[in-house]
Amino acid sequence: MHLLKQFSFSKRFPEIEVVGSAFAGKQDDLIPLSFGFPAPESLPVDKMTAATEAAMNTQGRQALAYSGGTGPKNILNWIKERSKLREIEATEKEIIVTAGSSQAIDLITRTLTDPGDEIWVEAPTFFGALKTFRLAETNLLSFPIDEHGLRVDLVEQELIQRVKNNLPLPKLMYIIPNYQNPGGVNLSIERRKRLAELAYEYNFFIIEDDAYVELSFNKNYTPAIYSFGPERVIYLSTFSKIIAPGLRLGWAIGLKEIIEKMQILKIDGLTSVYVQEVTKNLLEQIDMDEQINNLNSIYLSRKNAMVSAIKQHFGEDVSFHEPQGGFFLWLTFPDDIDTSEFVDAAMLAGVSYIAGKHFFLQNEGYNHMRLCFTFCEEEIIQEAIKRLAKTYYEHVNSKQMIEEAN
Ligand SMILES: Cc1ncc(COP(=O)(O)O)c(C=O)c1O
Numbered sequence: 001m002h003l004l005k006q007f008s009f010s011k012r013f014p015e016i017e018v019v020g021s022a023f024a025g026k027q028d029d030l031i032p033l034s035f036g037f038p039a040p041e042s043l044p045v046d047k048m049t050a051a052t053e054a055a056m057n058t059q060g061r062q063a064l065a066y067s068g069g070t071g072p073k074n075i076l077n078w079i080k081e082r083s084k085l086r087e088i089e090a091t092e093k094e095i096i097v098t099a100g101s102s103q104a105i106d107l108i109t110r111t112l113t114d115p116g117d118e119i120w121v122e123a124p125t126f127f128g129a130l131k132t133f134r135l136a137e138t139n140l141l142s143f144p145i146d147e148h149g150l151r152v153d154l155v156e157q158e159l160i161q162r163v164k165n166n167l168p169l170p171k172l173m174y175i176i177p178n179y180q181n182p183g184g185v186n187l188s189i190e191r192r193k194r195l196a197e198l199a200y201e202y203n204f205f206i207i208e209d210d211a212y213v214e215l216s217f218n219k220n221y222t223p224a225i226y227s228f229g230p231e232r233v234i235y236l237s238t239f240s241k242i243i244a245p246g247l248r249l250g251w252a253i254g255l256k257e258i259i260e261k262m263q264i265l266k267i268d269g270l271t272s273v274y275v276q277e278v279t280k281n282l283l284e285q286i287d288m289d290e291q292i293n294n295l296n297s298i299y300l301s302r303k304n305a306m307v308s309a310i311k312q313h314f315g316e317d318v319s320f321h322e323p324q325g326g327f328f329l330w331l332t333f334p335d336d337i338d339t340s341e342f343v344d345a346a347m348l349a350g351v352s353y354i355a356g357k358h359f360f361l362q363n364e365g366y367n368h369m370r371l372c373f374t375f376c377e378e379e380i381i382q383e384a385i386k387r388l389a390k391t392y393y394e395h396v397n398s399k400q401m402i403e404e405a406n
Pocket of ligand 1: 036099100101102103126128176181209211237238239240245248249250
């Protein structure tokens with residue numbers, strides 16, 4: 001047997017908080033409302049089996065070989081056609097297929113920023129994107145959202161101040177315009193237009209992360225920000241929310257020069273040719289509108305179940321914007337509540353959520369909580385909210401007792 005010698009980790013390894021407590025001590029009866037998982041029964045297992053077989057029968061050698069150039073064309077064509085619904089007209093050279101949209105965020109960040117450059121984000125925002133921007137050692141600044149999305153007026157004020165005081169302007173603005181993660185809100189058309197104008201005026205790029213656009217309960221679609229500024233917007237979307245996250249298949253649309261540079265930085269060479277070929281076969285088999293209608297009917301009914309359970313168990317003690325799509329409910333508790341203080345107690349009670357602070361840059365958002373309504377069935381959601389309310393009121397009571405004792 002060898003005696004194990006000491007080793008050291010890379011000095012470049014950053015100090016990054018892992019938002020993983022939702023998985024810690026996972027017990028059998030845990031109801032997960034934390035991560036954004038799709039409804040398990042919506043995952044097209046049988047259709048995927050058939051698509052895999054078809055891919056092997058018809059493009060087997062192609063699917064299992066390295067592919068030259070930018071990879072299989074058919075997925076690109078599908079993306080091109082589907083994007084027209086968002087009022088996006090793109091050529092093949094303006095599209096890159098990535099390992100999920102997460103990879104696209106990383107590639108854009110590495111293509112367009114240097115350490116110390118400014119990236120502006122919404123508050124709250126997707127913590128996966130924050131992690132990417134922090135790994136790239138960029139300086140982050142956040143702007144609040146309201147029920148119409150990002151406060152573009154505040155972004156404009158800051159830009160004006162920056163110019164006046166000769167301070168750095170942002171290189172990138174990261175925004176989730178539809179069914180924002182976690183806020184659930186949509187950016188109004190006026191704000192989309194204004195943000196695109198600002199990007200031209202102040203010469204920054206917008207990353208438009210449109211992961212949830214298809215999950216619209218009322219089929220209400222607003223043109224993409226990209227449609228108002230194709231030279232200054234990089235549009236992202238993903239198959240994760242409409243087919244399956246395990247595919248790890250997403251895409252970015254932007255200026256040809258940017259897409260080319262992203263391709264160079266893509267150290268995995270090409271997004272899995274095998275997965276692209278199988279997915280192409282799946283897309284040929286399924287009726288995408290039917291698939292999306294099906295998802296939305298499941299998710300609407302789960303969202304409604306969660307909303308009514310929250311009203312029943314929390315009454316007026318929490319408030320929230322009721323989203324008309326997407327995956328999440330974003331709860332606001334009274335100001336003196338820190339939801340990270342009862343994450344562990346909730347886990348013990350058999351329910352997980354993500355505490356609000358993880359969606360902000362620093363020292364903010366303590367009284368919020370994100371719940372995912374898509375994964376669990378209605379009765380399970382009922383039970384989860386009951387457990388959550390019990391944990392919450394126990395926390396409030398013990399806090400009160402401590403305060404009184406002091
Ligand atoms: C806003 C947003 N962008 C990107 C992603 C990641 O998607 P993908 O699975 O395509 O990497 C998520 C997933 O939760 C998300 O919420």
